[in-house]
Amino acid sequence: MNLPNLLTLCRFGLIPIYVVFFTTNQLKTAFLIVVLAGVTDVLDGYLARKRGQITQVGAMLDPLADKCMMLTVIISLLVSGMIPWMVAVAMFIRDAGMIIGSAFFHFRGKQTVPANSLGKLTTVLYYFAFLFIFFDFSFAIAYLWFVVGVSFVTSIIYIILFLALNRKNDTLSQ
Structure with missing residues (x-):
């Protein structure tokens, strides 16, 4: 257990x-x-990164904590009527797919793709969408749909990177 992993666990507690x-x-x-x-x-x-404390556990728990928080926010906004069910379904499918896919391949010994700048940008865009929704900006839902589109593009890029990484590793191990 190190400080970065402890902070990740704190996110679950939030x-x-x-x-x-x-x-x-x-x-x-x-x-x-x-x-x-x-x-x-x-x-x-x-x-x-600074302390050289990147671990496999942290690499798996960090995005899981993020996705769990996102799914919680999505569900709460949906149940409260603050977002339409179609956008919630799109967000849920994307995030649940990422969680299930990552866990499935991790436990099969496949390499996972670390977060990159496009994934981080998508997260920042979601935070702005939440800001706009929580504070009732008139364009919030249209902006949220835009971010959902960006997130699907990001997911496709991650899948391509994942396949390339594991194809390379499979070739090297043969």
Whole structure:
């Protein structure tokens, strides 16, 4: 256990705290919890790289913590009627697919693709979408649809990188 992994675990702990604030209609505080989760995500990645503490466990738990927080936010926004069900389904399919796919291939000994700048940009775009939704900007849902489109493009790029990485590793091991 190292500090970056501990910060990742803290992100899992922020999920029920977010739910409590959201369900008690303290939306600004709930949004700040989401931002805090984002800050811990940036911080754990920075510390892991700076201290040379990148681990396989961290590489798997970090995106899982992010996806779990995102799915929690999506579900809460859907249940509250703040986003349409179609956008929630699109977001859920994308994020659940990434979680299930990563876990499936990880446990089969496949290499996972580390987060890259396009994935990080997509996350930042989602945070802006949440900001716009939580603070009721008129263009929030249109912007969210744009971000969902970007996230699917990002996922396709990750899949291509994953296939290339593992094809290369399979060739080297033969």
